[in-house]
Amino acid sequence: MEKYDIEIDFAEAYRYMGCRGIPSGREKDDLEKAARMTIENSRPRVVYKICRIEHSDAVTLPGTCLRLEGKAIAALLHDCGMCVIFCATIGTDVDALIRKWQIKDIAFAAALDACASSAVENLCGKVEDKLTREYNSQGFYLTDRFSPGYGDLPLSIQKDFCAALDTSRKIGVSVTESGLMIPKKSVTAIIGISKNRQKHRDDGCGGCLLQNTCRFRESGVTCYGQII
Numbered sequence: 001m002e003k004y005d006i007e008i009d010f011a012e013a014y015r016y017m018g019c020r021g022i023p024s025g026r027e028k029d030d031l032e033k034a035a036r037m038t039i040e041n042s043r044p045r046v047v048y049k050i051c052r053i054e055h056s057d058a059v060t061l062p063g064t065c066l067r068l069e070g071k072a073i074a075a076l077l078h079d080c081g082m083c084v085i086f087c088a089t090i091g092t093d094v095d096a097l098i099r100k101w102q103i104k105d106i107a108f109a110a111a112l113d114a115c116a117s118s119a120v121e122n123l124c125g126k127v128e129d130k131l132t133r134e135y136n137s138q139g140f141y142l143t144d145r146f147s148p149g150y151g152d153l154p155l156s157i158q159k160d161f162c163a164a165l166d167t168s169r170k171i172g173v174s175v176t177e178s179g180l181m182i183p184k185k186s187v188t189a190i191i192g193i194s195k196n197r198q199k200h201r202d203d204g205c206g207g208c209l210l211q212n213t214c215r216f217r218e219s220g221v222t223c224y225g226q227i228i
Contacts, residue, residue: 002046003044004044004123004127006038006039006042006090006119006123007122008038008115008118008119009118009122010031010032012121013031013111013114013115013117013118014027014031014114016117016118017110017111017114026107027111030107030108030111031114033108033111034108034111034112035115037097037112037115038090038115038116038119039119041094042090042091042094042116043091043092044089044090044091045088045091045171046089046123046171047086047087047165047166047170047171048084048086048131048165049084049085049086050083051063051064051066051082051084051164052081053081053082053192055074058074059077061083061085061164064160064163064164066085066160066161068157068190070151071151072150073146073153076143076146076192077143077192079192079194079196079198080143080192081193081194081195082192083193084142084190084191085161085165085188085189085190086165086188086189087162087165087167087171087186087187087188087189088120088124088186088187089171089172089181089186089187090119090123090185091172091183094112094116094119094183094185095184097112098113098116116185119185120187123187124145124189128142128145128191131191139195140193140194140195141193141194141196141197141198142191142192142194143191144191144198145191146189146190146191147187147188147190148188156179158179158188159175159179161188161190162174162181162188165188167188
């Protein structure tokens with residue numbers, strides 16, 4: 001299994017804490033300590049699969065149980081005949097660490113949670129960069145990464161993503177009946193593969209149905225890391 005080295009973006013983690021500006025004092029110290037502990041306890045694992053796409057009344061991936069409904073995912077993949085689906089996680093040890101500190105020090109637990117969110121986002125970015133290099137070298141172009149819960153792609157499809165990738169057996173990621181992923185710091189996503197250059201996010205959150213209730217935007221950042 002490929003090894004990924006985790007990095008943490010302090011500014012991003014600070015925004016995940018619901019803060020703006022530059023951390024200082026205890027917040028800065030907490031973030032630096034939390035980042036070290038997150039990296040030490042992370043066990044990054046990734047599984048991905050290349051799938052063929054069929055376009056009809058919904059986007060389907062033959063050979064899997066995935067049926068992707070919604071205008072956003074249809075628009076993203078409209079020019080693609082293939083895609084990559086993947087799941088990335090930093091493991092259960094970080095979840096246990098956060099739970100431990102939620103009992104001892106809720107403020108530090110918040111810093112740990114924010115660093116863990118930044119860590120798994122960094123892992124996804126590394127996967128995306130690797131795939132981009134690989135497919136660009138073959139004359140293909142990738143779309144942006146898109147996850148269940150983005151736009152009008154329902155979060156309820158998370159379980160089908162994990163089933164299609166066999167995440168429980170391969171990397172230890174499962175989905176609860178309520179749709180939560182275990183470990184919590186795990187992400188599923190889809191990236192389209194096209195023969196043509198793709199337009200990447202420059203319209204911000206304009207097409208997202210959750211833009212008025214988004215917890216990320218409340219903190220001054222989008223779900224894909226852009227500062228607003």
